[in-house]
Amino acid sequence: NLRGTLPPGVFPKDLALQVIRRLGAEGANYLAVEWGGEAVEAMSVDERLTLANLTVDFGGKAGLCEPDEQTRRYLGDAEVTDLHPVRPDYRLVLEVDAETLEPQIACPPAIDNVQDLSSVVGTQLDEVFVGSCANGRIEDLAIVAGYFEGRQVNPRTRTIVVPASKAIYMEALSRGYIQTFMEAGALVMNAGCGPCLGRQHGVLGPGERALSTSNRNYAGRMGSPQAEIYLANPAVAAVSALAGAIADPRGFN
Template identity: 45%
Template sequence: IMVEKKHVMPGDLVVGADSHTCMYGALGAFAMGIGSTDMGFVFATGKLWFKVPETIRFNVEGKAGKHVYSKDIILKLIGMVGSDGANYAACEYAGSAVRSMSIGERLTMSNMAIEMGGKAGIIEPDKTTFDYLGIDEVEFGSDDNADYRRTVELDVTGMSPQVAKPHRVDNVVDIEEVEGIKVNQVFIGSCTNGRYEDIKIAAEILKGEEVAKNVRLIVIPATRSEYRKALKEGLIETLVDAGAIVEFPSCGPCMGSSFGLIASNEVSVSTSNRNFVGRQGSPEGMIYLVSPATAAATAIYGEIRDPRKI
């Protein structure tokens, strides 16, 4: 909602009482999650103590193939550096592959910076950013002689869809390694992948298809405006016709609070950002993190399936 309402601008310093506040970095802001005590101090004073973080630059080049999206790219990067590989660092995403991303795809990238320990996940604002915000372009980026803790290189050309296996977000493999694993539930939603374009990707794959027997497909748009847009364009009808359960905007099973909690020994394939033990219900459940395309393909077959084969 902060993004939809244009409450975040390039160069802003934003804090929020949610660890995934870092997603606002997709608009060129320094955004980070804080605890309730710190937030209370901000409310009272308008100030907060910060330690200036080092920066890790992620150069992402190449052109991703069919049904390989920013979710696959960020999972790949997390797998490369590990869950603590960017501790207290500002993660700067750059390169031709990032510049070609939509705002929605960039939000997914920045959202998951925290999953490798990042303090923030920043993307240099460009024409895509300024057009989205409806403001004049300004020069805003890293210095030419910027000092980085580390530079990570990734060429996404020919890269497979990625899957994070239980129970770590950095336990990432190519989809070929987990294809065929039977699933009980598929969840498409969360602040990571619950936007209109994510729903559209899933609907295009599910159009004219049916959700596999004994599989629950739960779709939860991230906000009411995203829900309305998907509804207006017939995407919700397509999903319902395929057998999906569409709920009102919320976190849903991502935080284990409502809708789609899994039972003991059940397997969930999810577009959310965390697959920790008990995250979506029973501690005996298994959670695999994927893109909306992989989630939709999996829902059709009742097993983890490569969307490129659909």
């Protein structure tokens, strides 16, 4: 039950990481997780998809948000006629106060090694990756483009942007985001998984350190087992790419 309104600089990724921080990487093993509360009701479908996506990363079999009018609009002309809530028996109800949450970051080598962002600000980075099924949708790219507009990424930190799908890539093109990324000095790759699974586009070498908007940071996930991976929201990724080190988007100038 995610209560209240998300403060500036805090996003659904932070809520998911806070839940993983409290329950652990196996906290929902083979269970369905329902995300609800005021914070979820105020989210777009894109934002809710981030919560559903990260459910599997603490063991969940399914991540659900109660359907509403936003869901119906998102589905458009799809022939879905029976959208109604199911009232299950809950094994656990976890209360999270969204309004008091600060940005969260999953530190190496595990997704449940979650800390407050402020504890790692200033950590130098070799790479920043924006994309993946967790945070590569158009709203995520819009956040990053807003920070990159008129600025340059740090030259010692390679910054890689990968839209999650062809449709998202085309929408980002039409909105001018791709041009913004390239003018800022970022590398824009073809739609897909990108560096997330360590097979292409920015594979990490031994001793390198990356910040990623993806959903997994175990050793070897993005390349060398000797590399380090931090997971954070798109705003943190954007300002960290500009700074060349982990940075806080709140009050970023």
